[in-house]
Every structure is written in structure tokens, then in C-alpha cells.
Amino acid sequence: QVELVESGGGLVQAGGSLRLSCAISDSNNYVLGWYRQAPGKEREFVAAVNWLGDYTYYGDSMENRFTISRITGTNTVYLQMDNLKPEDTAVYYCAARRGSWGPRRLAEKTDYWGQGTQVTVSS
Numbered sequence: 667q668v669e670l671v672e673s674g675g676g677l678v679q680a681g682g683s684l685r686l687s688c689a690i691s692d693s694n695n696y697v698l699g700w701y702r703q704a705p706g707k708e709r710e711f712v713a714a715v716n717w718l719g720d721y722t723y724y725g726d727s728m729e730n731r732f733t734i735s736r737i738t739g740t741n742t743v744y745l746q747m748d749n750l751k752p753e754d755t756a757v758y759y760c761a762a763r764r765g766s767w768g769p770r771r772l773a774e775k776t777d778y779w780g781q782g783t784q785v786t787v788s789s
Contacts, residue, residue, distance in 0.1 A: 668692045668778050670760045675783030678750055682787070686745040688760030688780055697763045698736060698743035699723075699772045702756035702785075709759070714769035715743060723769035750787045757782040 674686040690696055699714030711725040713734035722734050733746040747754065760780035763772045 668762070670762060670778055670780035672758070672760045672780045672783040675758060675785045677786045677788065680751055680787055680789050682750055683746070683748045684750065684785060686747070686758055686760075686783060686785075688743050688745075690741040690760075690762050690778070692764075693741065694764055695766045696741060697765065697767050697769055697772045698741070699734065699761050699769065700743075700745050701759045701761055701776075702754075703759070703782075704753075704756040707756075710756075711773045712758070713745065714761075714772035716769045717766045721769050723773065725773070747785070750785075752787045752789045754785060755787050756785060758785050 669691040672688045695717040700712040701709050703709040713724045715722045715734045715736050719736040719738045731749045736743045759782045761776045762778040
């Protein structure tokens with residue numbers, strides 16, 4: 667059974683930073699990325715990175731303050747979030763799509779989800 671394990675969420679003041687991490691238990695090739703879901707809102711695509719880690723894709727308005735990365739050929743992905751705002755408060759979910767796809771493909775289909783990690787930004 668494939669599992670995604672997230673870490674790094676928490677409480678931060680507006681303007682602060684957090685770094686999320688996610689590791690997938692399977693050794694096959696995956697596109698990895700993040701979604702988020704705020705209270706009362708639909709799940710929203712944040713960012714994705716391909717298997718080699720050399721191509722990234724961001725949701726609308728995400729690239730300005732968020733940076734996704736992974737070490738080439740590994741199944742651990744990071745999301746660096748800077749200058750956080752209260753509207754970034756959400757549960758952040760790690761997501762994976764099996765294969766050597768471009769990162770945009772994760773926004774089209776997701777094979778596996780993590781349990782989610784809470785990010786709360788206070789004003």
C-alpha cells in the first residue's frame with residue numbers, strides 16, 4: 667500500500683515562513699505536489715514537480731510566495747512557503763501521480779493523497 671507522510675505544518679504569524687515535507691513509501695517514479703483546502707472551500711491545486719525535479723508547475727497566484735522542490739530521483743517533496751498570509755490557512759495535502767509525467771499532469775489526476783497537515787496563519 668502506497669503511503670504519503672507529510673510533516674511541517676503548524677501555526678505561524680502573518681509574514682512568516684513554513685516548510686512542508688512529504689515522503690512517499692513507494693520507489694517508483696511519481697509526480698509529487700501539494701493541494702490545499704480551506705474551511706468551506708474546495709480543494710485547490712498549489713504546486714507540483716516532476717520525477718527529476720527539473721520542472722515545476724504552480725496554481726494561480728502560488729508561485730510568488732511558494733516554492734516546490736525535490737532532490738532528483740527521490741520521492742520526497744518540499745513546499746517552502748514564505749510571506750504567509752491569513753488566507754493561506756488551510757489543510758495542505760501531499761499528492762502523487764505515478765509515472766514520469768510533466769508536473770501539470772498532477773493537476774489533472776491524482777493517484778494518492780496524504781492525510782493532510784494543518785497550516786494556520788494568524789494575523
